[in-house]
Amino acid sequence: MLASDILIREKIVKLYDDVIGTLRNLNPLPADLRETLQEDELLERTREKRKAFSEDQCQVVVSGEISAGKSSLLNQLIGTDILPTSLLESRSLPCHLQYSAEKRAKLIDSTGNVIDDINYDESDETKKRLKRIIEGTEPVPNLAYVDIFLNESSLKGNVMLVDTPGIKEEDTDDNEHLFNHLRKASAFLYIIKSDSAGGTHKLFKIQERVKQLTLDGDMQLNPDSILYVCNRWDQVDESEDQRVFEEIRSRIRRNGIEVKEGQLLKLSVKKERKRRLKGKTHTALYLVFKDKLQQLMGRAIKNRYHKECIWLHKALRSLISIVNLYHSSLQKSLQERTALQREFQEDVTSLKKAADTPKMKYCRKVMRIYTILSLKLHDHLRTKETCSDIIRKCKSEMTQKLSDPNIVSLKDIEKASNETLQQLINEEITKWRENNQVDNACAQIEKEVLGSYRRLEQSLEQRLMNSGRKCSLGSAQVPTNADSNVQTGSNKDDRLFTKSEKVALVLTLTVGLPIAVTASVFLVPVGVAKILSEKHTNWKTMSDFRKNIDQRLSELLQGLYESEAFTKDRFYEGFEKNHIRLFNQWIIDQYEKFVIEIDRISAILEQLTKKIDIDVGNNSAVELFLKQVVQFQSDCLSINNEVQQL
Template identity: 25%
Template structure:
């Protein structure tokens, strides 16, 4: 071992004499020589009892020196840095609480029908209680770091190491039996909380005053440790320990919990803390055979997945966890890599989405003794403290982020309800009745269709389960030899009949378990079922979601409501379509509303753990006293026969189905949530319609009444968004990594900002050319637009749509927040390629000439790419609204649709403004009507005409005023298809169909794409 260490260390100068790694290695067997080297290094020899311990101290000293001048991150420094982050978080929480208070005032000012409408909506049900809960959560200054883990894994030792003092009791036996909370206190003391009030005094707490003459651990032991039957309930539910540690002042609370898996009650104690914890440290006992006790961690996840409170799990972030493999010094050096691989494999099975940076290897005993005796921080200890330092800020941010999202969703639902009220108030009684009956009829039909879809998906899910069972059965049969082959050395050594029976059952169960886990790892059945179900759900429910969107449009527009719904919010004008939800219909309808955060836990918890009781029952049936007489004669044969009988019984009848069903329960639960999501949403819309229908006051007075609330709601949403962008939002790209000269790198101006060429520095030192969009105005005026465009771009992953790389920001010297979008850099625009040369314009060439055929193919190729990108945008529930050649970019001959800043989800579009260029606006937009995807198809038809002729559309009307132009278009004016090389046949038909005055007769973008592909074959 000494030789292995010396090969990886280098010497250097320090406070004492120079000592080389070679000198340390030469003293590996000599205690006195090792102690002498410690003295030469000015290191303490306190507490050393063996040459191994002395060598360890020397080794860690040299290891630290080999890291050079790299500063050591002591626990106090790490906790100090965390405290700074806690202070910053406290400042933002105060600001967010102000907005919550203003929202509370607004919401409580609503009349009861409006409150009831909110309470019926999925995602915000029970909003009054939740509002109070979020306020309480933000008000709390404590920041718990929960430490849990396997029994006797050394949790308390690790905590003492982080604290720098031996406070919490520990021993070789299982110790902590109750929750221990370590908090800041000017005076050292503790308070034990009783499970039941004291029968004598009636008190529910016991004060613990520490005596200076007795070790603190010894004084705490009677309250936190439980000897004897640890399954029996403890008289104490938790112990608060107050300690004058400076870095606990900011509200950091260190929580030591009972060992996972000892009993369900103890595990429930841990689970109850998870939503409160801002960091979760799980300690693994690496010194035991097998390492990770999968069944215990699995049980924790199973209990998590069984909690049906989506809000509860929304605040538990599986990424805010660290796994510490303690007692690493007990793992033989030659086996370390194998143990690491096995540990990682097991954790991947047990914890959803775990990353390698969440796993640490450590000997708390060694680390603490080295630090206490010689002030040495071992490398593994430093890595752990750095991991904790990175972990907590992310969890603090999660609290702010989740609060923002919930409140934003609530305000957006309220704004929607107000719009529906305004729309209804503007209608006549007859019109309102007709609209009501029509929409209710559409909802009833949609409910029936949604149920039919879910019945089909249920059949598919049952088929998937049956196929998984068949796959497992086939796998078990093929692995029969693995399960049934035993040696005498592997058999139990006990003599008692019942003990042999018990041990044999456990051994065969473990062997069977290993084989089943191999099947699961190779086929990933539960994940596959989940992925297939989600994919099919999205496919089948796309039309349903579109109809939900159409119903919502019908509910919130009509009767002249469009003009009433544009109101002032702060200093800017925010129209209704800018304040709507940023989520797509699909996300709102089901996926986001069913709290899928817990689903990965449910799926992981579905790792097949064979029921011990079931296997034992099989043995009780097949193992007789007579068979036991042959056991000691041929143990291997006995084990083989028992394994064969177990495997046969396990695979026959309904046994395998029962096992699979028990682990599919979570998937079925999730399926049930999906099934309920559409009806729940439609019920909410029904209730809203019924409430509005019963409203007696339907006049301009009612419009003013609801418009006041609507404006208040918009203003609150604006404040919330501004706070989010300034102090909560985490940006993907650091501004310091962007290189741009605004004086020379200007490209163009878009809808909401200027675009520049820039370079993005990467971590490896290289750089990437990018396009940088800089918003024109202050965040105070453009936050809603920014969020909408960013959300649109994030969801666009298509070769014919400009790729979004991330956002960034910086605060100017004046305090203004400047926002940036980093986008894929393109070469030019399609307009420039066409208009700056005649070779790509069919109308400029003689029909059927080689130049004409080449130009026509250029048009077809690029039109096909535009249609493909447009179909993708529409498939994601968005309407571009500003489709023109200026917004079609080119990169290496490939079309890229750009400038999605005006794109909106279809359900929130009303003809309230002529967004986009007036020349390309569809007639229904110009008439102020509700419009949909077909508005983009109209614009596409005009683009085809421009690409064919190489001139701007409607040049014959360029002298007309805007008002006159609009009237001409509404009357049916369209570009002329004239000239010697005018488009004919399918080309002319496609243009005319696209710009048809009736949107319903226009083809879908996907249909256009298919026709353009067919056109290539026809023209060859």
């Protein structure tokens, strides 16, 4: 049993150390879990339990009535008369008998400090002095108890025999010594005077105190770990043997104490001492007593180890419960955040795809609208009615200008005609633009675009609100003139077909004749200049121009319309350069504004990803910690199984 005892004790101490080491290193765990575990103070309680277990021994407390033979029995057990004995009441101190290779005695005060350390031998003088100290006849200030170390094999195996003063009727310090030792007792020997059944009535006082200590949680003594020894059995007549034995058992039971078979023993310490001194073998009663005592001590050790395992198991179970609860919450949070991350990723993808739809859809619509408008304008300027009106107005103005003294050559006439035609064409374009509401051609589309993006914004806002992050989103705005103005590097306003537009870019042709163009985007190529030059050669004199002014103006206008600057493609290019590009830029601006809002989800997604990474790390740390604690609990159960096999 001794080897198993030492091995199991070492395993329990190691398990305590492993648990303490794990509880000390909580840094890998999340801060809130660390705080919870630190508030639980399990580390401090485990340290205290480990210290108490490693320092305290399996105490077998011996008590009884005064002069019942307690000290004599202990002297007999250890094989030497080290403890003082007396038939009279004396003020003796508690003595702790422990194993050591070296014989010595330590005098301990009430705080646990050593007053004196005495090495002693078997000489009568040393023993007498030690007995005087224990009896109190040689006073030692502040002395509370005496630790006596003996090289006695029966004390091996973490066992301590505790000799307490005889219990008294009244409450005294000696009685308190007994009760204080019972708090830590693993086994209890109560010595009874057989010749008078002395001390049985005092068991009631002990029992009441033990019940109170048990209720207060200060008692670990098991009722099965108690032996009642009837000493002085040699003074009982053989004929009265059974009657006296039953009477003593009956008296104990009358005090409300259950006495099981084998718990009440007969013994004569005086007789056994004489036989020991004469070198004779022990009696059967003593052998039975020693056997029962060994069983009792074995049970005491077993119960002590079992209680340690039970405490550790409960502490670990409580720890596992706390960590499991946190782990479940952490996993739930991780799952929710992962699902939210996946949802956000899908939202970003779907919203960006949805945002592309208005951009592509409405840009195509605008292109179709302005393609039709450019064709209509092209055809309108070439209608007979429009051309006649332009020529009529130009003739009227040129008739007045021909009387201008500054016009003295055909070159002057051509310049004046071109300027007048430009002015009239621009006026016609402005008039046509107003009549066909060109400025508002895309108003409905703009509303549709804003409606589409507003619906997307509402969808985005709802998704953010559903995730617990309500966002205030700004609505898209229709671009103002200031927003849509295209800067060309000059101070001119180059927007095509806008109110009060006055565009007059003068191009220098190869023939050196300035030709007025109807719009900034309509450029007259070299080929057209040659055609006009050829027509100019037919204008032989100024009088010829005046005489054939209608024809000359018609030729000039027709030549201009037939140039590349006034083709359908060039008209569309004019619209494309201004209106279509402006609209495309505006819708791209709306798209980019919405993408900025989508990026808010991306920012949340980035934060969420960081939190998920932290959660994953925390989850791994908690799982590792939980695995260690569960292993400790398994080790505890394994050790307890070994204890049960003792």
